Amino acid sequence: xxxxxxxxxxxxxxxxxxxxxxxxxxxxxxxxxxxxxxxxxxxxxxxxxxxxxxxxxxxxxxxxxxxxxxxxxxxxxxxxxxxxxxxxxxxxxxxxxxxxxxxxxxxxxxxxxxxxxxxxxxxxxxxxxxxxxxxxxxxxxxxxxxxxxxxxxxxxxxxxxxxxxxxxxxxxxxxxxxxxxxxxxxxxxxxxxxxxxxxxxxxxxxxxxxxxxxxxxxxxxxxxxxxxxxxxxxxxxxxxxxxxxxxxxxxxxxxxxxxxxxxxxxxxxxxxxxxxxxxxxxxxxxxxxxxxxxxxxxxxxxxxxxxxx
Numbered sequence: 377x378x379x380x381x382x383x384x385x386x387x388x389x390x391x392x393x394x395x396x397x398x399x400x401x402x403x404x405x406x407x408x409x410x411x412x413x414x415x416x417x418x419x420x421x422x423x424x425x426x427x428x429x430x431x432x433x434x435x436x437x438x439x440x441x442x443x444x445x446x447x448x449x450x451x452x453x454x455x456x457x458x459x460x461x462x463x464x465x466x467x468x469x470x471x472x473x474x475x476x477x478x479x480x481x482x483x484x485x486x487x488x489x490x491x492x493x494x495x496x497x498x499x500x501x502x503x504x505x506x507x508x509x510x511x512x513x514x515x516x517x518x519x520x521x522x523x524x525x526x527x528x529x530x531x532x533x534x535x536x537x538x539x540x541x542x543x544x545x546x547x548x549x550x551x552x553x554x555x556x557x558x559x560x561x562x563x564x565x566x567x568x569x570x571x572x573x574x575x576x577x578x579x580x581x582x583x584x585x586x587x588x589x590x591x592x593x594x595x596x597x598x599x600x601x602x603x604x605x606x607x608x609x610x611x612x613x614x615x616x617x618x619x620x621x622x623x624x625x626x627x628x629x630x631x632x633x634x635x636x637x638x639x640x641x642x643x644x645x646x647x648x649x650x651x652x653x654x655x656x657x658x659x660x661x662x663x664x665x666x667x668x669x670x671x672x673x674x675x676x677x678x679x680x681x682x683x684x685x
Contacts, residue, residue, distance in 0.1 A: 395523040397478045397504040398683040405683055406441030409478075414461035415447045423579035425460040425482060427535060427611045428508075431675045432458065434532040438676040458506075467495035470502050478504045480527070485515035486601035497521070506682070509603050509629050527682050529610045530675030536667075538615040541589045547653055548620075549590035551575035551583060552608070557642070558596045564646050565594075570653065587617060591659060592638075592652055594645070595621035604629040609637075613670035618659040620649055632673070636666025 398405050411429050415422040429445060436443040443458065444451075452474075459465075462479040479500060483491045497519055505524040507513045516524045547570040550562055554576065566572045573590065575583060587593060593612050595605050604627055612619050613636060620638040622645060623630050630639070638658075640648040652659055 395504045397506050397525045397527075402439070402441075402680065402683050406436070406439065408456055409436070409443040409458050410452055410455040411443050411445050412449070412452070412457040412459050413445070413447055414459060414464045416464055419464070420577050420579065422461050422464070424607075426579065428480075428482065428529055428607055429460045431530060431532050431535055432679065434534050435530070435674075435676040435679040438532070439680055462499055463491040463493070463496045465496075465499060467498055470499055473503065476504065478506060481505060481507045481512065481516070481524070482607050484599050484601050484603045485512045485519070486599040486603075488599045488601070492519075500524075508606060511601075511629055512603055515601070525682060528673070528678050529606050530673045530678045531610070531614055531671050532675050533671075535611060535614045536616075536671075538584045538588050538617070540616070544589050544591045545571070546573045546586070546590040547571040547592065548649060549573045549575070549586060549593045550596065551578065551586075551593075553598065555598055558598065561594075561596055561642070561645060565649060568646055568650060570649065584615075587612070587615070590617070591656075592618050592620050592649060594649065595619060596642075596645070597622050602627075606630075606633075609633070610670060613637075613666040616663045616667045618652065618663045619666060620645065620652060633666065633669055636662060636669040638662055 411433050413422055413425050413429050433443055433445050446452065456474050456476045458478045458480060460480050460482065463483055481500065483489060485492055500516065500521045505516070505521060506527040507516060507524050508527060508529050510526060513524045513526055548565055550558070550572070551574070562572055562574060573586060575586060595609055604623060606629060609619055609621060613633065618638065622642050623639045624641065625631070625634050625639070638648060638652055
């Protein structure tokens with residue numbers, strides 16, 4: 377399905393944009409930034425960015441730098457923000473964000489997504505951008521955002537923090553927003569006799585307590601773009617969770633993790649889920665292999681490579 381996909385950026389890799397995220401190398405950036413998770417009052421879903429932002433914070437620490445996590449611009453204290461959730465900002469934010477502000481895009485770039493608005497695209501065109509997905513980055517290029525850099529989602533030991541329940545009473549957990557295709561799949565799992573839990577707007581320790589009770593966490597694409605949801609899946613792999621994801625082995629975003637994932641196309645997910653429920657040994661092996669793979673992808677090493685010397 378993806379075998380012929382080639383990144384547009386190969387052709388321009390020899391040049392550095394004026395909007396590069398980290399000009400000047402590590403010594404310039406090691407103590408220059410803060411990490412801002414945009415958190416509008418009453419909007420709980422900003423917490424979806426927490427683990428990835430925390431991983432980047434830890435990465436700066438591991439490299440001997442510092443980038444404090446903050447939730448309000450009043451706490452920037454002269455630092456240049458690395459912004460998670462810039463899709464929540466108004467268009468006029470371009471007038472007050474400091475020069476050099478880095479926007480981290482964690483949204484799937486799809487015409488179906490309401491988050492990829494004209495205002496958001498306008499911000500991305502004006503500031504340095506980092507994206508977690510090579511496929512996403514190619515889509516940004518097609519929108520005129522030719523300067524986006526790649527910052528993969530990596531691992532830090534501080535993200536391994538879920539204590540698994542000795543008895544798992546939930547067969548399958550899904551968390552995230554629902555649309556028709558996700559709702560239909562969850563209904564099919566229930567009709568197959570499985571105990572299915574669904575969470576939305578639940579984050580942090582409360583969500584983790586439900587993950588700890590679940591035999592399988594399932595990942596189902598929301599959009600036709602079908603960009604692998606590594607932002608969600610990485611945290612699960614970091615916590616030795618058996619993950620069943622919609623997808624194909626030749627998806628370039630999924631390829632590094634396939635030995636630690638159960639995966640199937642949409643139409644085969646119910647059958648694959650039923651086979652996993654009947655095979656605890658396979659679930660345990662996948663959970664352990666997924667952790668081995670994820671823990672070998674150091675966020676600090678990824679950050680150092682992105683910044684350069």
